[in-house]
Amino acid sequence: MFAEVALPEAGRSEAGLFGLHPALLDAALHAVALGGGLVEETGQGRLPFAWSGVSLFAAGASELRVRLARAGADAVSLAVADGTGVPVASVESLVLRPFAADQLAGAGGAQESLFRPEWAGVALPSVASSDVVTVLGGDDLGLGDAELFGTLAELRAAVATGLSVPGTIVVPVLSEAGPDVAAATHGAVNRALVLVQEWLAEDLLADTRLVLVTRGAVAVSSEEAVLDLASAAVWGLLRSAQSENPG
Structure with missing residues (x-):
């Protein structure tokens, strides 16, 4: 044809x-x-x-x-x-x-059953004494006694010399502020992608929880606004990574 x-x-x-x-x-x-x-x-x-x-x-x-x-x-x-x-x-x-x-014909009414996320406030649980919290990047989250490392490679080297494998690793997602939102978004997403790819390839951290922390990337109430569009895109990337790698 x-x-x-x-x-x-x-x-x-x-x-x-x-x-x-x-x-x-x-x-x-x-x-x-x-x-x-x-x-x-x-x-x-x-x-x-x-x-x-x-x-x-x-x-x-x-x-x-x-x-x-x-x-x-x-x-x-x-x-x-x-x-x-x-x-x-x-x-x-x-x-x-x-x-x-x-x-x-059946698909026409599907939009009536679409789900949407709703945010609910919860109390922050205390970190178990058996857990070790490590921060990649600067501690602008105020975690106090958490171990600080600049990169995943630095953490890997420390574990190789005797540091306990951390139970939780926290990574602040910091986008580069500026007038070029597209460039800032590309930069933030690429950094998150590299981190997730390195994380998934690191067998040493198979039982460790990775936590990425953003500010202003999502609106959790009607009074809030999305102030960091670059970090909002990181949420989308991480949702894709979670669907491809359950757990």
């Missing part, structure tokens, strides 16, 4: 914002529904389910020429070029999963 798709004139200026404009890709995939035996006929619609072998060769195309070919009973491959024939992208396999119309 061959298809030509193009953005409307009013939207062509947005093409450069994307590697491959999502509206163009979506329009190209609609060709699967036109028939031609690309996938097994089930009498149901199909939705994209699993992508593999995806390559992007060029960005910013406002019109595409697409070749779709059968890649299995429920899969297609795509070869994508721009309007002049220059390669833009390729997909070795896109598995399309059938769905029934009543599945979409």
Whole structure:
């Protein structure tokens, strides 16, 4: 199946914002529904389910020429070029999963059951005497007698020379204040990412709890405002890390 798709004139200026404009890709995939035996006929619609072998060769195309070919009973491959024939992208396999119309009808009311977080105040528990609290970075949290280390590497070296493995490690998340919020966000998220990657690779700390502390990154009541957007992004990163690494 061959298809030509193009953005409307009013939207062509947005093409450069994307590697491959999502509206163009979506329009190209609609060709699967036109028939031609690309996938097994089930009498149901199909939705994209699993992508593999995806390559992007060029960005910013406002019109595409697409070749779709059968890649299995429920899969297609795509070869994508721009309007002049220059390669833009390729997909070795896109598995399309059938769905029934009543599945979409049931999804319409799902928003009524969405959950949202609510903050509740709790008393801070005392640290057990058997636990050891260590702080990476400066002790601006007022933890008093906590062991202080500048980096995870310094802590690792201290443990190697006899320091007890800490039960809890606290890391203040400090973003770089300034007018460039995007740069501050990139910096804060990258630092947190490096820390989490090093943490997960350190078997020595498998039983230690990692605590990242932010200020002004979330609003815990209607009277508060988010004052540190960079640290707010760190919350999102950590939620992803928690979902990938339970516990």
